[in-house]
Amino acid sequence: MTPAQIERFFATLQRANPAPQTELEYASVFELLTAVLLSAQATDVGVNKATRRLFAVANTPQKILALGQDGLESYIKTIGLYRSKARHLMETCRLLIDRHGGQVPRSREALEALPGVGRKTANVVLNVAFGEPTMAVDTHIFRVSNRTGLAPGATPLAVEQGLLARVPEAYRVDAHHWLILHGRYVCQARKPQCSHCTVIAECDMGSSLKSAA
Incomplete structure (x- = not known):
């Protein structure tokens, strides 16, 4: 992804979910x-x-x-x-x-x-808990980062470092929530829901599908 594509990618996710939250339940x-x-x-x-x-x-x-x-x-x-x-x-x-x-x-x-x-x-x-702009790279974020071209990397640490370098500061605190949710519900491992994807225009996989068509 180019910087312009990354900006559009996160702006789109932000519009759809302005205040993303973890799905784990906790009170402290x-x-x-x-x-x-x-x-x-x-x-x-x-x-x-x-x-x-x-x-x-x-x-x-x-x-x-x-x-x-x-x-x-x-x-x-x-x-x-x-x-x-x-x-x-x-x-x-x-x-x-x-x-x-x-x-x-x-x-x-x-x-x-x-x-x-x-x-x-x-x-x-x-x-x-503390609002720091960290990237917790799980299997969803690893997959989305590589598949979309957002921050390709061979290891979770490489993806984490790529995300920290490439995600614009304005989106950094919430980025890992958006990416997890996108991977969990849209960019799934076996059957990615490309037909329902709001950011497919910025995605490397989306570009490949257009070229094939």
Whole structure:
């Protein structure tokens, strides 16, 4: 994509959804961190079903620890890899209490030092909770960035760096939400909904389809 195409791409997405939000349900920064940690290789819908029950009884590091490993697992057992995620969450809660006064830290270094929290999870927390212009590259963003020509890259980090370099500053805080939603509902992996795509005029795949026609 050219810079002019990128501008039109995001302007179109912004008009359709001026204030995009994560589909994970949360009411505090800790709940957001927990939901994102649990969401690896799981759907937001599945995570929300589990966390609605969990957060009703335990929505702080202290309350999660009070559940114990088995108790926590009983609330999240419908989520893939729930045993390892429960272990990571318990360890994270201990570190939040011991090192951060029970609060979620605002620095990338401190977030990535928490068990089960990688770069993508840290980026989501920094963006959604603290409003930083980070790019949390999941499978949807990776696919959309490569397929459209927005920010091609062979690895999630390369795509992240490409997006940070190419997305105009005015769109940067909300960009990862727009891209996730676009990949989830329109630019799908197996059957992209090109006939319903509002940004196909700016897309490399759209240009290829026009040439073939």
